[in-house]
Amino acid sequence: MKHLVSIRDISREEILELIDLAGKVEKNPEKYAHALDGKIMATLFYEPSTRTRLSFETAMHRLGGRVIGFSDAKVSSAKKGESIADTIRMASAYSDVIVLRHFLEGSGRVAVEYSDVPVISGGTGIQEHPSQALLDVYTIYKHFGRLNNLTIGLLGDLRYGRTIPSLLYAISKFKDNKVFLFSPPELRTRMSVLNDVRDNIEAIIRQDLKSNIEELDVLYVTRVQKERFPDEASYERVKDFYVIDPEIARRMNKNSIIMHPLPRINEISYEVDSLPQAKYFEQAKNGVWMRMALLLKLIGETK
């Protein structure tokens, strides 16, 4: 494991190792406070992000490392027309690890080709967001003690976000998992993704959450954006199926959890935040521990 640009590139064993390391870091962060002293991380963010960028930067600082980068492509040489390849070559001359967020499909692969240092995708193209998938499975593992034999509902926009494909690929490395895909027809998971994971996941496509809510161990919510629909009426017709309120949450199993990659707009109502199922803020916090593990694995001494 030299880079992380797709969750598909790493094995089940590597995922479990990262989960184990993230757990150690969470238990004893002081032990790692100087693990990356003298190292530099470059965060090259061509798209807006708060959570991913800030949690990677927090992770690096908590390991003693330093951060350079940009969070707005307009202030970078991209504005002058520089290619990703050249920007990556520059960043790899300055830093010890690169975190790239870019809208272009394949930008992560290009980065790996031109970089002399490890590259981590911080969200690239429409289906790669591997560090998000890792913190998601870390959150699930911490709660259930396993990544097998779970019933997971994915809800909302399963088509255009990067989070869902990455998470599906991660889950597909484990056994006996059943996944409900709850979405309006317009926002169903792409067939190419489904075909890739079908051998290992029992995938069930549903439009309506309500009939299967009691079965779920995990309900993973994403936002349904109005602008994805052809017209107002199509949106109005479906939007209410995809807002989680306390009534729905209370129908869920006592030991079940509700997750969300965040930012959340209104697809989970604020009253849910205080219910025991609400796991999304802890999930965000887990991002720091997992990203510390990832940085340790890629550029730490003990790799």
Place this chain on the structure above:
Amino acid sequence: MKHLVSIRDISREEILELIDLAGKVEKNPEKYAHALDGKIMATLFYEPSTRTRLSFETAMHRLGGRVIGFSDAKVSSAKKGESIADTIRMASAYSDVIVLRHFLEGSGRVAVEYSDVPVISGGTGIQEHPSQALLDVYTIYKHFGRLNNLTIGLLGDLRYGRTIPSLLYAISKFKDNKVFLFSPPELRTRMSVLNDVRDNIEAIIRQDLKSNIEELDVLYVTRVQKERFPDEASYERVKDFYVIDPEIARRMNKNSIIMHPLPRINEISYEVDSLPQAKYFEQAKNGVWMRMALLLKLIGETK
């Protein structure tokens, strides 16, 4: 003192303690160079700022701490519609202290409600800028050795800036102070603010600075912005009363000082900069010492 979102929340004793600590830090900064090693400050700036953001960041670095954040809401999840509450919950999961600048009234209170870590207002709404008020009183205290029994002139836009209400609230915690409020009628201090401080401050409203200039210990200048006036003529009629030139400065008492929260545009002419009364650049520098004191008090060991 767990947060600082309004100067009204802290007592006279706490202000004097912070002034005392800022003085110690200024005298011996090396002593505190590692006081916040391993701590992280999140600067969440939804409005442009140079001085406040950079002086907080400088303060944190000079204490050994690290900084994450954003200085442009466009590159953050706010663009995607995330609420302040959720952004604060995220930042508080990543950091040890949050500095928030936000245009919305009450945003500081919301932040406190949702944060697990201390929150400092770096300018919120139209009347809260508590760290500015603290550095202002620190500057006055350093020069006069007291915060009682002073005659202070506030000049310019006393209505729309955050600085003036915060400073008035700070001064109102001390005794026997007389405040002249020099402004055009359109830019007078809000009645609600005046009512809050009238018991402790003798407040005199004036349109023209000239007749009282010799009485002042402190002349605190703020900018009169053309766009605050209903028409060009109203602006033209008053603007010349509110530009401080060497002639005015020389009429002031020898031991008096001229302050300004900066940035200054043309409301103090450049020739004044070299006069002994000009205190505004030292005032800016005092911001670092006071913010170091504030960070030490809120997240240091010795709190």
Place this chain on the structure above:
Amino acid sequence: MKHLVSIRDISREEILELIDLAGKVEKNPEKYAHALDGKIMATLFYEPSTRTRLSFETAMHRLGGRVIGFSDAKVSSAKKGESIADTIRMASAYSDVIVLRHFLEGSGRVAVEYSDVPVISGGTGIQEHPSQALLDVYTIYKHFGRLNNLTIGLLGDLRYGRTIPSLLYAISKFKDNKVFLFSPPELRTRMSVLNDVRDNIEAIIRQDLKSNIEELDVLYVTRVQKERFPDEASYERVKDFYVIDPEIARRMNKNSIIMHPLPRINEISYEVDSLPQAKYFEQAKNGVWMRMALLLKLIGETK
């Protein structure tokens, strides 16, 4: 040497000292890892830049120092109309060294006048980019072991970029150098610059690269921007003379090198990158070593 706002201000000996120090830093960076512990660099960038800003920040971090600043004038007080002089006074109250990028001619001189700490131009006005010139001569010196008796071709836009005048001034401090100035008539080096360096440099103006390509030790390429031409036809007429492809590169002397300040758009084709002459990525990397040397010289203990 207290500041670096123009390469014209420093002597040949100082250039050679900086080259020597950059070489020591490159050989043994660990030795300098804590040389600037506790120091703060302010990067004030009023124009977009990736390479200059990130390499200065990398240099500061690799020396143990910290960084504050802005990379977008819109988020700073400049938006509110603050003068450079006042912004510099503020930054010099917060930091130990200032790196300024600004579009205005003379902004570097203004900064020096108002700063209490060393100022480095990170590109100011239309002809000052001294740290770029230093990394350029460092790259040439590393390859040839000398800065005398070289034949250097400068190609492309020799009129509007800051890089070319700075490099010419740097070269003019050494002896027996011959410089070909290859450009379309519209983009020729300004006469004022040529007059300044003519006593020490044999300067030959050419429109076409091809007849002199075999003579060159160094080919320094810059981008020809369409918008510099009065009309499309003028641009179309010349643009092909100024794209370096492998055919041209192969006609060059075996020991010769191709340089470019980057970002490169299409003026050097990607096939050239793997040829032995291609030196531009190493040149970018040299920027970190040279900027470390510069920071050490200006604010290190051993100055």
